[in-house]
Amino acid sequence: MGRSDEELVQACQAGEKSAFDVLVARWEDRIRGAAYRFLGSEEEARDVAQEAFLKAYRALGGFKGEARFSSWLYQIATNLCRDRLRRRKARATVSLEELEETGAEMAETEPGAHERLLQRDLARAVRRAIRALPEEQREVVILKEYEGLTFLEIAHALDAPVSTVKTRLYRGLGQLRLRLEREGLRAAATPLPAPAK
Amino acid sequence: MECERIADERLQADKMDLLYGEADAEVKARVAAHLDECPACREEMEALRGVRQELGAWRIPSPRPAFSPRGMVVPRWLAAAATLLLALGGFLGVAGYVSVIRALGAQQARAQALEARQREASLAVEALAVRPAAVDAERVLARLETHIDERIRASEERQGRAVDLRFVNWTEEIEAQRRVDLARVAAGLSYLDGRHGEQVARTNELMGYVLEAAARKR
Numbered sequence: 001m002g003r004s005d006e007e008l009v010q011a012c013q014a015g016e017k018s019a020f021d022v023l024v025a026r027w028e029d030r031i032r033g034a035a036y037r038f039l040g041s042e043e044e045a046r047d048v049a050q051e052a053f054l055k056a057y058r059a060l061g062g063f064k065g066e067a068r069f070s071s072w073l074y075q076i077a078t079n080l081c082r083d084r085l086r087r088r089k090a091r092a093t094v095s096l097e098e099l100e101e102t103g104a105e106m107a108e109t110e111p112g113a114h115e116r117l118l119q120r121d122l123a124r125a126v127r128r129a130i131r132a133l134p135e136e137q138r139e140v141v142i143l144k145e146y147e148g149l150t151f152l153e154i155a156h157a158l159d160a161p162v163s164t165v166k167t168r169l170y171r172g173l174g175q176l177r178l179r180l181e182r183e184g185l186r187a188a189a190t191p192l193p194a195p196a197k
Numbered sequence: 198m199e200c201e202r203i204a205d206e207r208l209q210a211d212k213m214d215l216l217y218g219e220a221d222a223e224v225k226a227r228v229a230a231h232l233d234e235c236p237a238c239r240e241e242m243e244a245l246r247g248v249r250q251e252l253g254a255w256r257i258p259s260p261r262p263a264f265s266p267r268g269m270v271v272p273r274w275l276a277a278a279a280t281l282l283l284a285l286g287g288f289l290g291v292a293g294y295v296s297v298i299r300a301l302g303a304q305q306a307r308a309q310a311l312e313a314r315q316r317e318a319s320l321a322v323e324a325l326a327v328r329p330a331a332v333d334a335e336r337v338l339a340r341l342e343t344h345i346d347e348r349i350r351a352s353e354e355r356q357g358r359a360v361d362l363r364f365v366n367w368t369e370e371i372e373a374q375r376r377v378d379l380a381r382v383a384a385g386l387s388y389l390d391g392r393h394g395e396q397v398a399r400t401n402e403l404m405g406y407v408l409e410a411a412a413r414k415r
Contacts, residue, residue: 033257042258119254126255144217145252151219166210173216177248 005069012060024053027070030147031077037142038081040131048084052077067156074149074157078139085135129179137172140165200237216245
Protein backbone atom coordinates (compact mmCIF):
# COMPACT_ATOMS: atom_id res chain seq x y z
CA MET A 1 0.00 0.00 0.00
CA GLY A 2 1.49 3.29 -1.09
CA ARG A 3 1.71 6.35 0.99
CA SER A 4 -1.09 8.92 0.86
CA ASP A 5 -0.65 12.30 -0.82
CA GLU A 6 -0.39 13.99 2.54
CA GLU A 7 2.31 11.57 3.73
CA LEU A 8 4.25 12.12 0.54
CA VAL A 9 3.95 15.87 0.91
CA GLN A 10 5.26 15.67 4.46
CA ALA A 11 8.13 13.44 3.34
CA CYS A 12 8.98 15.91 0.62
CA GLN A 13 8.85 18.79 3.04
CA ALA A 14 11.21 16.81 5.28
CA GLY A 15 13.72 16.64 2.44
CA GLU A 16 12.81 13.42 0.67
CA LYS A 17 12.79 14.83 -2.83
CA SER A 18 11.91 11.53 -4.46
CA ALA A 19 8.53 11.65 -2.71
CA PHE A 20 7.50 14.39 -5.08
CA ASP A 21 8.20 12.09 -8.03
CA VAL A 22 5.55 9.76 -6.68
CA LEU A 23 3.07 12.64 -6.46
CA VAL A 24 3.84 13.63 -10.02
CA ALA A 25 3.40 10.08 -11.27
CA ARG A 26 0.12 9.83 -9.40
CA TRP A 27 -1.47 13.09 -10.54
CA GLU A 28 0.17 14.03 -13.81
CA ASP A 29 -2.37 12.39 -16.11
CA ARG A 30 -5.29 13.80 -14.18
CA ILE A 31 -3.93 17.32 -14.19
CA ARG A 32 -3.03 17.10 -17.84
CA GLY A 33 -6.50 15.75 -18.63
CA ALA A 34 -8.21 18.59 -16.81
CA ALA A 35 -5.99 21.14 -18.54
CA TYR A 36 -6.78 19.55 -21.88
CA ARG A 37 -10.51 19.90 -21.24
CA PHE A 38 -10.02 23.48 -20.18
CA LEU A 39 -7.81 24.48 -23.08
CA GLY A 40 -8.48 22.00 -25.87
CA SER A 41 -4.82 21.62 -26.73
CA GLU A 42 -2.63 18.67 -25.88
CA GLU A 43 0.58 20.66 -26.04
CA GLU A 44 -0.77 23.41 -23.84
CA ALA A 45 -2.19 20.84 -21.43
CA ARG A 46 1.21 19.19 -21.15
CA ASP A 47 2.82 22.55 -20.55
CA VAL A 48 0.26 23.45 -17.91
CA ALA A 49 0.76 20.15 -16.10
CA GLN A 50 4.52 20.61 -16.02
CA GLU A 51 4.16 24.20 -14.89
CA ALA A 52 1.66 23.24 -12.22
CA PHE A 53 3.98 20.63 -10.72
CA LEU A 54 6.88 23.02 -10.86
CA LYS A 55 4.88 25.66 -9.01
CA ALA A 56 3.66 23.12 -6.50
CA TYR A 57 7.21 21.92 -5.86
CA ARG A 58 8.45 25.45 -5.29
CA ALA A 59 5.55 26.28 -2.99
CA LEU A 60 5.49 22.95 -1.18
CA GLY A 61 7.25 24.38 1.85
CA GLY A 62 4.31 26.71 2.44
CA PHE A 63 1.64 24.06 1.94
CA LYS A 64 -0.12 23.66 5.27
CA GLY A 65 -2.39 20.81 4.36
CA GLU A 66 -5.59 22.76 4.98
CA ALA A 67 -6.96 21.40 1.74
CA ARG A 68 -6.09 18.18 0.03
CA PHE A 69 -2.95 18.16 -2.04
CA SER A 70 -4.97 17.27 -5.14
CA SER A 71 -7.32 20.24 -4.61
CA TRP A 72 -4.33 22.49 -4.26
CA LEU A 73 -2.81 21.06 -7.42
CA TYR A 74 -6.08 21.51 -9.33
CA GLN A 75 -6.22 25.06 -8.06
CA ILE A 76 -2.76 25.80 -9.46
CA ALA A 77 -3.59 24.14 -12.79
CA THR A 78 -6.95 25.90 -13.05
CA ASN A 79 -5.33 29.27 -12.48
CA LEU A 80 -2.72 28.51 -15.10
CA CYS A 81 -5.46 27.56 -17.55
CA ARG A 82 -7.38 30.74 -16.76
CA ASP A 83 -4.25 32.76 -17.51
CA ARG A 84 -3.78 31.01 -20.81
CA LEU A 85 -7.42 31.44 -21.80
CA ARG A 86 -7.19 35.11 -20.94
CA ARG A 87 -4.08 35.51 -23.06
CA ARG A 88 -5.73 33.57 -25.86
CA LYS A 89 -8.74 35.87 -25.79
CA ALA A 90 -6.43 38.86 -25.90
CA ARG A 91 -4.69 37.42 -28.93
CA ALA A 92 -8.02 36.25 -30.39
CA THR A 93 -6.45 32.98 -31.45
CA VAL A 94 -8.13 29.62 -31.73
CA SER A 95 -6.35 26.37 -31.12
CA LEU A 96 -6.29 24.17 -34.18
CA GLU A 97 -7.38 21.28 -32.06
CA GLU A 98 -10.54 23.18 -31.24
CA LEU A 99 -11.40 23.08 -34.91
CA GLU A 100 -10.05 19.62 -35.63
CA GLU A 101 -11.99 16.90 -33.92
CA THR A 102 -10.05 13.91 -32.71
CA GLY A 103 -11.81 10.94 -34.20
CA ALA A 104 -9.79 8.51 -32.10
CA GLU A 105 -11.57 9.54 -28.93
CA MET A 106 -14.18 6.80 -29.21
CA ALA A 107 -12.74 4.58 -31.89
CA GLU A 108 -11.28 1.90 -29.71
CA THR A 109 -14.26 1.32 -27.49
CA GLU A 110 -17.06 0.97 -30.02
CA PRO A 111 -17.08 -2.11 -32.23
CA GLY A 112 -19.53 -1.10 -34.96
CA ALA A 113 -18.76 1.63 -37.47
CA HIS A 114 -22.24 3.15 -37.17
CA GLU A 115 -22.13 3.28 -33.39
CA ARG A 116 -18.64 4.61 -33.57
CA LEU A 117 -19.75 7.47 -35.79
CA LEU A 118 -22.67 8.24 -33.49
CA GLN A 119 -20.41 8.26 -30.47
CA ARG A 120 -17.94 10.48 -32.25
CA ASP A 121 -20.66 12.94 -33.17
CA LEU A 122 -21.88 12.91 -29.60
CA ALA A 123 -18.38 13.47 -28.26
CA ARG A 124 -17.95 16.43 -30.56
CA ALA A 125 -21.29 17.87 -29.57
CA VAL A 126 -20.47 17.45 -25.89
CA ARG A 127 -17.15 19.12 -26.31
CA ARG A 128 -18.66 22.02 -28.20
CA ALA A 129 -21.40 22.37 -25.61
CA ILE A 130 -18.95 22.41 -22.72
CA ARG A 131 -16.70 24.90 -24.43
CA ALA A 132 -19.71 27.14 -25.02
CA LEU A 133 -20.38 27.37 -21.28
CA PRO A 134 -19.35 30.44 -19.29
CA GLU A 135 -15.92 29.85 -17.82
CA GLU A 136 -17.05 29.53 -14.20
CA GLN A 137 -19.66 26.90 -15.13
CA ARG A 138 -17.26 25.07 -17.42
CA GLU A 139 -14.66 24.79 -14.67
CA VAL A 140 -17.13 23.27 -12.25
CA VAL A 141 -18.54 20.85 -14.82
CA ILE A 142 -15.08 19.63 -15.76
CA LEU A 143 -13.81 19.28 -12.21
CA LYS A 144 -16.97 17.51 -11.09
CA GLU A 145 -17.93 15.46 -14.09
CA TYR A 146 -14.55 14.46 -15.43
CA GLU A 147 -12.17 14.83 -12.53
CA GLY A 148 -14.57 13.49 -9.95
CA LEU A 149 -13.69 16.03 -7.26
CA THR A 150 -16.09 16.50 -4.41
CA PHE A 151 -17.93 19.78 -4.07
CA LEU A 152 -15.69 20.67 -1.17
CA GLU A 153 -12.55 19.96 -3.19
CA ILE A 154 -13.87 22.02 -6.09
CA ALA A 155 -14.64 24.83 -3.67
CA HIS A 156 -11.03 24.69 -2.48
CA ALA A 157 -9.66 24.49 -5.98
CA LEU A 158 -11.71 27.42 -7.24
CA ASP A 159 -11.61 29.33 -4.00
CA ALA A 160 -15.40 29.64 -3.99
CA PRO A 161 -18.17 28.69 -1.53
CA VAL A 162 -19.56 25.19 -1.86
CA SER A 163 -23.05 26.51 -2.44
CA THR A 164 -21.79 28.63 -5.32
CA VAL A 165 -20.09 25.61 -6.81
CA LYS A 166 -23.33 23.63 -6.72
CA THR A 167 -25.34 26.46 -8.23
CA ARG A 168 -22.81 26.87 -11.04
CA LEU A 169 -22.95 23.16 -11.71
CA TYR A 170 -26.73 23.14 -11.76
CA ARG A 171 -26.81 26.00 -14.25
CA GLY A 172 -24.08 24.46 -16.32
CA LEU A 173 -25.86 21.15 -16.61
CA GLY A 174 -29.05 22.96 -17.58
CA GLN A 175 -27.18 24.76 -20.36
CA LEU A 176 -25.67 21.53 -21.57
CA ARG A 177 -29.02 19.83 -21.63
CA LEU A 178 -30.54 22.59 -23.75
CA ARG A 179 -27.63 22.69 -26.12
CA LEU A 180 -27.53 18.94 -26.66
CA GLU A 181 -31.27 18.89 -27.26
CA ARG A 182 -30.85 21.69 -29.77
CA GLU A 183 -28.17 19.68 -31.56
CA GLY A 184 -30.75 16.88 -31.93
CA LEU A 185 -28.53 14.41 -30.14
CA ARG A 186 -30.97 13.83 -27.36
CA ALA A 187 -34.73 13.98 -27.35
CA ALA A 188 -36.32 16.62 -25.19
CA ALA A 189 -37.31 14.85 -22.03
CA THR A 190 -40.98 14.46 -21.29
CA PRO A 191 -42.23 14.88 -17.75
CA LEU A 192 -42.04 11.62 -15.89
CA PRO A 193 -44.93 10.30 -13.89
CA ALA A 194 -44.70 10.65 -10.16
CA PRO A 195 -43.07 7.64 -8.55
CA ALA A 196 -45.51 5.18 -7.04
CA LYS A 197 -45.70 5.63 -3.29
CA MET B 198 -45.26 23.20 -16.67
CA GLU B 199 -42.60 24.78 -14.57
CA CYS B 200 -41.51 24.27 -11.00
CA GLU B 201 -42.48 27.05 -8.64
CA ARG B 202 -39.12 26.70 -6.90
CA ILE B 203 -37.05 26.75 -10.05
CA ALA B 204 -34.90 29.61 -8.75
CA ASP B 205 -34.48 28.07 -5.29
CA GLU B 206 -30.70 27.74 -4.95
CA ARG B 207 -30.97 25.41 -1.98
CA LEU B 208 -33.14 23.04 -4.00
CA GLN B 209 -30.65 23.32 -6.86
CA ALA B 210 -27.82 22.43 -4.50
CA ASP B 211 -29.80 19.50 -3.10
CA LYS B 212 -30.44 18.23 -6.61
CA MET B 213 -26.71 18.38 -7.37
CA ASP B 214 -25.89 16.51 -4.17
CA LEU B 215 -28.40 13.84 -5.11
CA LEU B 216 -27.28 13.68 -8.73
CA TYR B 217 -23.63 13.21 -7.77
CA GLY B 218 -24.13 10.94 -4.80
CA GLU B 219 -23.11 13.41 -2.14
CA ALA B 220 -26.50 13.85 -0.56
CA ASP B 221 -26.90 12.80 3.03
CA ALA B 222 -30.11 11.29 4.30
CA GLU B 223 -31.66 14.64 5.09
CA VAL B 224 -31.02 16.02 1.62
CA LYS B 225 -32.26 12.84 -0.02
CA ALA B 226 -35.52 13.07 1.93
CA ARG B 227 -35.92 16.73 1.09
CA VAL B 228 -35.42 16.23 -2.64
CA ALA B 229 -37.56 13.15 -2.74
CA ALA B 230 -40.41 15.03 -1.10
CA HIS B 231 -40.21 17.75 -3.72
CA LEU B 232 -39.92 15.40 -6.62
CA ASP B 233 -43.01 13.57 -5.50
CA GLU B 234 -44.95 16.75 -6.00
CA CYS B 235 -43.15 18.30 -8.98
CA PRO B 236 -43.24 16.56 -12.39
CA ALA B 237 -41.06 19.31 -13.90
CA CYS B 238 -38.28 18.58 -11.40
CA ARG B 239 -38.67 14.83 -11.92
CA GLU B 240 -38.31 15.35 -15.63
CA GLU B 241 -35.38 17.66 -15.05
CA MET B 242 -33.56 15.19 -12.83
CA GLU B 243 -34.10 12.46 -15.39
CA ALA B 244 -32.79 14.71 -18.16
CA LEU B 245 -29.76 15.67 -16.12
CA ARG B 246 -28.92 12.00 -15.54
CA GLY B 247 -29.10 11.58 -19.31
CA VAL B 248 -26.86 14.60 -19.77
CA ARG B 249 -24.33 13.09 -17.41
CA GLN B 250 -24.30 9.91 -19.44
CA GLU B 251 -23.79 11.88 -22.62
CA LEU B 252 -20.97 13.88 -21.09
CA GLY B 253 -19.14 10.59 -20.73
CA ALA B 254 -18.84 10.41 -24.50
CA TRP B 255 -16.12 13.04 -24.43
CA ARG B 256 -12.97 11.19 -23.54
CA ILE B 257 -9.50 12.47 -23.51
CA PRO B 258 -7.25 11.14 -26.23
CA SER B 259 -4.25 9.32 -24.87
CA PRO B 260 -1.06 11.36 -25.01
CA ARG B 261 0.40 11.35 -28.47
CA PRO B 262 3.74 9.61 -28.63
CA ALA B 263 6.47 11.11 -30.72
CA PHE B 264 5.82 8.55 -33.46
CA SER B 265 3.16 5.89 -33.44
CA PRO B 266 2.69 3.78 -36.56
CA ARG B 267 -0.55 2.37 -35.16
CA GLY B 268 -1.94 5.84 -34.85
CA MET B 269 -1.44 6.58 -38.51
CA VAL B 270 -4.57 5.68 -40.45
CA VAL B 271 -3.57 5.61 -44.08
CA PRO B 272 -5.59 4.26 -47.01
CA ARG B 273 -4.14 1.14 -48.56
CA TRP B 274 -3.73 2.71 -51.98
CA LEU B 275 -1.85 5.56 -50.38
CA ALA B 276 0.33 3.17 -48.46
CA ALA B 277 0.99 1.18 -51.66
CA ALA B 278 1.76 4.36 -53.56
CA ALA B 279 4.06 5.50 -50.79
CA THR B 280 5.82 2.14 -50.79
CA LEU B 281 6.17 2.27 -54.56
CA LEU B 282 7.52 5.78 -54.41
CA LEU B 283 9.87 4.77 -51.65
CA ALA B 284 11.10 1.81 -53.68
CA LEU B 285 11.44 3.97 -56.79
CA GLY B 286 13.26 6.57 -54.79
CA GLY B 287 15.55 3.91 -53.37
CA PHE B 288 16.23 2.48 -56.81
CA LEU B 289 16.91 5.90 -58.27
CA GLY B 290 19.10 6.69 -55.34
CA VAL B 291 21.14 3.49 -55.76
CA ALA B 292 21.29 3.90 -59.54
CA GLY B 293 22.33 7.49 -59.14
CA TYR B 294 24.96 6.50 -56.64
CA VAL B 295 26.35 3.82 -58.94
CA SER B 296 26.35 6.25 -61.89
CA VAL B 297 28.14 8.85 -59.86
CA ILE B 298 30.72 6.32 -58.69
CA ARG B 299 31.26 5.13 -62.28
CA ALA B 300 31.53 8.67 -63.59
CA LEU B 301 33.99 9.52 -60.87
CA GLY B 302 36.05 6.42 -61.73
CA ALA B 303 36.11 7.27 -65.44
CA GLN B 304 36.98 10.85 -64.66
CA GLN B 305 39.79 9.73 -62.42
CA ALA B 306 41.13 7.35 -65.07
CA ARG B 307 41.02 10.12 -67.68
CA ALA B 308 42.81 12.44 -65.34
CA GLN B 309 45.48 9.85 -64.63
CA ALA B 310 45.98 9.13 -68.34
CA LEU B 311 46.22 12.83 -69.08
CA GLU B 312 48.70 13.30 -66.29
CA ALA B 313 50.81 10.40 -67.55
CA ARG B 314 50.80 11.83 -71.08
CA GLN B 315 51.79 15.22 -69.79
CA ARG B 316 54.59 13.67 -67.77
CA GLU B 317 55.86 11.78 -70.83
CA ALA B 318 55.67 14.89 -72.99
CA SER B 319 57.56 16.98 -70.49
CA LEU B 320 60.24 14.30 -70.20
CA ALA B 321 60.54 14.16 -73.96
CA VAL B 322 60.80 17.91 -74.19
CA GLU B 323 63.46 17.94 -71.53
CA ALA B 324 65.34 15.16 -73.32
CA LEU B 325 65.15 17.00 -76.63
CA ALA B 326 65.79 20.46 -75.36
CA VAL B 327 68.37 20.24 -72.61
CA ARG B 328 71.24 18.17 -74.18
CA PRO B 329 71.64 19.93 -77.66
CA ALA B 330 71.38 23.22 -76.01
CA ALA B 331 74.31 22.41 -73.82
CA VAL B 332 76.38 21.06 -76.72
CA ASP B 333 75.51 23.97 -78.99
CA ALA B 334 76.27 26.41 -76.29
CA GLU B 335 79.73 24.99 -75.84
CA ARG B 336 80.33 25.02 -79.58
CA VAL B 337 78.95 28.48 -79.94
CA LEU B 338 81.02 29.68 -77.07
CA ALA B 339 84.16 28.14 -78.57
CA ARG B 340 83.30 29.66 -81.93
CA LEU B 341 82.59 32.97 -80.37
CA GLU B 342 85.84 32.95 -78.48
CA THR B 343 87.76 32.15 -81.68
CA HIS B 344 85.86 34.75 -83.61
CA ILE B 345 86.41 37.36 -80.95
CA ASP B 346 90.12 36.57 -80.76
CA GLU B 347 90.40 36.86 -84.54
CA ARG B 348 88.51 40.08 -84.53
CA ILE B 349 90.68 41.47 -81.79
CA ARG B 350 93.83 40.48 -83.61
CA ALA B 351 92.60 41.95 -86.87
CA SER B 352 91.61 45.08 -85.15
CA GLU B 353 94.94 45.42 -83.46
CA GLU B 354 96.70 44.90 -86.77
CA ARG B 355 94.51 47.44 -88.46
CA GLN B 356 95.03 49.88 -85.68
CA GLY B 357 98.81 49.32 -85.83
CA ARG B 358 98.87 49.84 -89.56
CA ALA B 359 96.76 52.90 -89.21
CA VAL B 360 99.05 54.31 -86.57
CA ASP B 361 102.11 53.62 -88.71
CA LEU B 362 100.47 55.16 -91.71
CA ARG B 363 99.36 58.11 -89.76
CA PHE B 364 102.85 58.57 -88.33
CA VAL B 365 104.41 58.49 -91.83
CA ASN B 366 101.81 60.86 -93.14
CA TRP B 367 102.25 63.11 -90.17
CA THR B 368 106.05 63.25 -90.70
CA GLU B 369 105.58 63.97 -94.36
CA GLU B 370 103.01 66.57 -93.59
CA ILE B 371 105.28 68.21 -91.05
CA GLU B 372 108.13 68.33 -93.57
CA ALA B 373 105.94 69.70 -96.26
CA GLN B 374 104.51 72.22 -93.92
CA ARG B 375 108.04 73.22 -92.87
CA ARG B 376 109.01 73.71 -96.47
CA VAL B 377 105.88 75.69 -97.13
CA ASP B 378 106.51 77.79 -94.09
CA LEU B 379 110.14 78.40 -95.12
CA ALA B 380 109.02 79.38 -98.59
CA ARG B 381 106.46 81.72 -97.11
CA VAL B 382 109.06 83.25 -94.82
CA ALA B 383 111.39 83.74 -97.73
CA ALA B 384 108.66 85.21 -99.79
CA GLY B 385 107.71 87.45 -96.92
CA LEU B 386 111.26 88.65 -96.38
CA SER B 387 111.67 89.47 -99.96
CA TYR B 388 108.35 91.26 -99.91
CA LEU B 389 109.35 93.10 -96.84
CA ASP B 390 112.55 94.09 -98.50
CA GLY B 391 110.67 95.45 -101.43
CA ARG B 392 108.10 97.16 -99.32
CA HIS B 393 110.85 98.63 -97.17
CA GLY B 394 112.42 100.41 -100.07
CA GLU B 395 109.18 101.87 -101.23
CA GLN B 396 108.38 103.01 -97.75
CA VAL B 397 111.70 104.74 -97.29
CA ALA B 398 111.27 106.53 -100.57
CA ARG B 399 107.81 107.60 -99.64
CA THR B 400 108.98 108.73 -96.18
CA ASN B 401 111.73 110.71 -97.69
CA GLU B 402 109.30 112.22 -100.12
CA LEU B 403 106.98 113.13 -97.30
CA MET B 404 109.81 114.50 -95.27
CA GLY B 405 110.84 116.61 -98.21
CA TYR B 406 107.33 117.90 -98.51
CA VAL B 407 107.29 118.68 -94.76
CA LEU B 408 110.62 120.44 -94.91
CA GLU B 409 109.61 122.31 -97.98
CA ALA B 410 106.33 123.36 -96.36
CA ALA B 411 108.10 124.45 -93.20
CA ALA B 412 110.53 126.50 -95.15
CA ARG B 413 107.81 128.18 -97.05
CA LYS B 414 106.02 129.01 -93.97
CA ARG B 415 109.03 130.54 -92.47
